[in-house]
Amino acid sequence: MSVDRGAVTPLAVQVADGLRGAATAGALRSGDRLPSSRDLANRLGVSRTVITAAYDQLHAEGWLTGRHGSGTYLTAAPPPVAARADGRDRADPLAGMMDLGAGAPSIENLDEAAWRRAWRAASDRIPLVRKDRAGVAEYREAVAEHLLRHRGLGPGSGTVVLATAGTSSAVGELAGALLRPGDLVAIEDPGYSRAAGAFRAAGMKLVPVPVDADGLRVDLLPEDVKAVYCTPAHQFPLGARMPAARRIELVEFARRTRAFIIEDDYDGELRYDTAPLPLLATLAPDLVVHLGTTSKILSPTLGVGWLVATPAVTDAVLEYRDLTGTSPAPAGQQVVAELARHGDLARHLRRLRRDMPVRRALVVEELRGHGLQVVGDDAGSHVLVPLPTASAEDSAVSAARGQGVALDGLSRHYIGERHTYGISLGYAALPSHLLPTAVRIAAHCLSEAQRSGLAGAESPGPTGAESPGPTEAESAVRTKAASSGHTRAASRKAADAT
Numbered sequence: 001m002s003v004d005r006g007a008v009t010p011l012a013v014q015v016a017d018g019l020r021g022a023a024t025a026g027a028l029r030s031g032d033r034l035p036s037s038r039d040l041a042n043r044l045g046v047s048r049t050v051i052t053a054a055y056d057q058l059h060a061e062g063w064l065t066g067r068h069g070s071g072t073y074l075t076a077a078p079p080p081v082a083a084r085a086d087g088r089d090r091a092d093p094l095a096g097m098m099d100l101g102a103g104a105p106s107i108e109n110l111d112e113a114a115w116r117r118a119w120r121a122a123s124d125r126i127p128l129v130r131k132d133r134a135g136v137a138e139y140r141e142a143v144a145e146h147l148l149r150h151r152g153l154g155p156g157s158g159t160v161v162l163a164t165a166g167t168s169s170a171v172g173e174l175a176g177a178l179l180r181p182g183d184l185v186a187i188e189d190p191g192y193s194r195a196a197g198a199f200r201a202a203g204m205k206l207v208p209v210p211v212d213a214d215g216l217r218v219d220l221l222p223e224d225v226k227a228v229y230c231t232p233a234h235q236f237p238l239g240a241r242m243p244a245a246r247r248i249e250l251v252e253f254a255r256r257t258r259a260f261i262i263e264d265d266y267d268g269e270l271r272y273d274t275a276p277l278p279l280l281a282t283l284a285p286d287l288v289v290h291l292g293t294t295s296k297i298l299s300p301t302l303g304v305g306w307l308v309a310t311p312a313v314t315d316a317v318l319e320y321r322d323l324t325g326t327s328p329a330p331a332g333q334q335v336v337a338e339l340a341r342h343g344d345l346a347r348h349l350r351r352l353r354r355d356m357p358v359r360r361a362l363v364v365e366e367l368r369g370h371g372l373q374v375v376g377d378d379a380g381s382h383v384l385v386p387l388p389t390a391s392a393e394d395s396a397v398s399a400a401r402g403q404g405v406a407l408d409g410l411s412r413h414y415i416g417e418r419h420t421y422g423i424s425l426g427y428a429a430l431p432s433h434l435l436p437t438a439v440r441i442a443a444h445c446l447s448e449a450q451r452s453g454l455a456g457a458e459s460p461g462p463t464g465a466e467s468p469g470p471t472e473a474e475s476a477v478r479t480k481a482a483s484s485g486h487t488r489a490a491s492r493k494a495a496d497a498t
Contacts, residue, residue: 003044011046015054023063023074034064034072094406098438101408102237102382103266104429105296109351114344122334131330133321134314135163135306139333142340143306147269147292152282153308159285160314164305165328167264167293168194171229174262174289175202177320178313183226188216190413190420192236192264195229208416211235215242218249228254228261232280233268237413237424239376239384241277251284260313261288267296267380269349272357286310294336296381296428297349302332356381359427359435366439367425370447381428384410385446386420392453393421399445405438407445 001018003011022028035043037051044051055072058064065075094101134140140161153159164170179185181203187196189208199206207225210217216230228250232242242250254261263280271277281288293305305328307317321327339345360383364374367385375384387393393409400407408424423446430438 001044003046011050012053012057015040015044015046015051016057019054019058020061020063028074030074032074033070034074036071096404097401097406098404098430098434098441099406100400100425100427100430100438100442101406102424102426103296104381104426105299106352106355106381106428107299108431109348109355110298111344111348111351114339114342114348117342118335118338118344121338122331125334128330131327133318133327135161135328136330136333136337138337138341139163139304140306142337142345143292146340146345147306148279148308151268152278153285153290157282157285158310159281159290159308160311162307162309162314162317163328163333164291164307165303166295166300166305167192167266167291168198169328170291170305170307171195171198171262172202173317173320173326174227174307174313175199175204176324177316178260179204179226184222184224186216186221186225186228186259187415188230188235189415190237190410191229191415192231192266193413193415195264196415199229206415208414210419211238211240213240214246215240216246216250218246218253221253223257225257225259227259229264230261230280231264231266233265233277234270234380236264236266237382237384237408237410238420239380239382241379242280247280247283250280251287254287255284263288263290265290265292268292269297270352270356270381271379272353272360281308289313294332297352298336298339302335304328304332304336356428359432362436363425363427363439366436366443367446370443372443372446372450375422382424382426384422384424386422387446387450388421388453390418390421392449393423395452396423396442396446396449399448400442403441403445405441405445407442 001015001022003014003018005011007014009017019028019034028034034040034055037048037055041048041051055064059066063074064072066072140163143163144161148161164173175185175198179202183204184207185199185204186207186209187199188211190211191208196206207222209220215232215235216228221228230242230250232247232250234241250261253259261280261284265279268277268279279288279290281290288309290308291305292308294302295305307314309317336345339348357378359381360378363383367374367383372385375386376382387396390411393411397407397409408426410420410422410424411418413424423442425439425442427435427439
């Protein structure tokens with residue numbers, strides 16, 4: 001224990017806090033004898049009066065007792081906190097790893113001066129007495145003007161913009177405001193696991209629906225679902241772009257069945273071959289709830305996104321927020337509004353659109369150079385590398401981890417039965433000087449896993465052999481026809497299990 005003579009806190013308070021903290025942390029235990037006031041004063045280089053005052057305070061609080069002729073003893077101390085059996089107290093498993101997981105943003109492209117300026121401006125405000133449940137007005141205006149207008153969802157579309165605390169939070173709010181526990185919700189499979197978690201937490205029953213090269217299989221949607229969650233601009237994690245014909249089919253399904261569609265446009269601003277695609281919500285703003293987030297274009301630490309829907313939907317969400325007392329925090333919204341106001345947001349998006357194609361080209365060249373297939377639209381910040389078997393996927397993840405690279409297997413994105421295998425490889429988050437090394441390691445591990453997986457599929461063992469891998473079309477994530485088990489009946493069975 002030590003004291004800081006230059007601190008504002010009085011020395012006696014520092015000593016008392018130090019002893020109290022040692023007891024709380026388990027360094028001191030009940031019954032331990034403390035040094036005499038003279039000894040401790042000498043050790044810390046303070047007067048005996050300081051130690052006496054600290055002991056008196058702790059005695060008054062019930063921490064210490066004095067025994068005549070024996071000394072001062074600790075009389076109460078909480079037991080030391082044991083490590084959790086579930087391992088939640090462990091350090092971040094990705095700490096020190098080169099993370100090639102999908103979904104993380106490019107911090108390297110952020111203008112640090114603009115970022116600090118936006119935070120300073122956001123903090124230079126009088127604290128609010130209460131939060132606006134709809135969100136900060138300047139933020140909602142910035143979203144409408146800079147992120148929605150050029151994609152056909154600006155003023156005049158008959159919709160309202162609300163701030164959210166991010167996509168998962170918005171999904172939970174929509175479930176609470178528009179659905180009832182036990183309602184069926186169709187969700188892409190594989191898909192965004194946190195959205196699935198938010199639906200489950202709200203009591204919904206999930207119907208996992210397969211995807212193909214055009215995104216969600218609309219022909220496999222059960223007629224009695226109340227909502228459909230999808231990522232039409234860039235399916236997560238397989239990377240497909242839903243074409244116009246499939247979008248129209250989905251809207252017609254929703255209109256016929258009176259379901260509503262949740263469009264998660266998680267990285268819609270990150271397109272490189274064309275301008276960002278028009279939103280699904282522009283086809284049917286009365287049926288589609290559009291969700292967006294700043295997590296992929298700025299940082300998830302902002303904790304902000306947006307929801308665009310008809311007044312009937314947004315009124316229901318606001319009523320839900322009133323009932324639950326929840327609403328998104330203003331600070332992140334104000335930062336985004338400041339970035340937009342000074343033009344820094346637009347400049348940042350231009351930098352991303354210049355840098356991401358370069359990174360993608362580096363990744364694709366390295367992977368294909370190792371004989372690997374690369375799947376996914378020319379957009380976003382990740383690609384998919386199909387693998388022939390589940391064991392090949394697991395082997396690639398394990399081998400890369402052993403060399404300091406974290407890979408994201410498709411297995412964790414499945415809600416129902418796992419039927420395609422591979423790695424969703426993100427290329428935005430790593431600094432540019434580390435990306436080539438990480439991708440080279442990943443490509444080698446993936447190539448080895450693919451060879452061993454193909455060999456295992458051709459020569460299964462006599463016992464406990466792995467079932468045959470997916471078809472060539474599935475490996476390429478190009479499935480156009482329903483494979484065995486992927487029918488409406490299978491979706492219903494999966495929903496019952498979910």
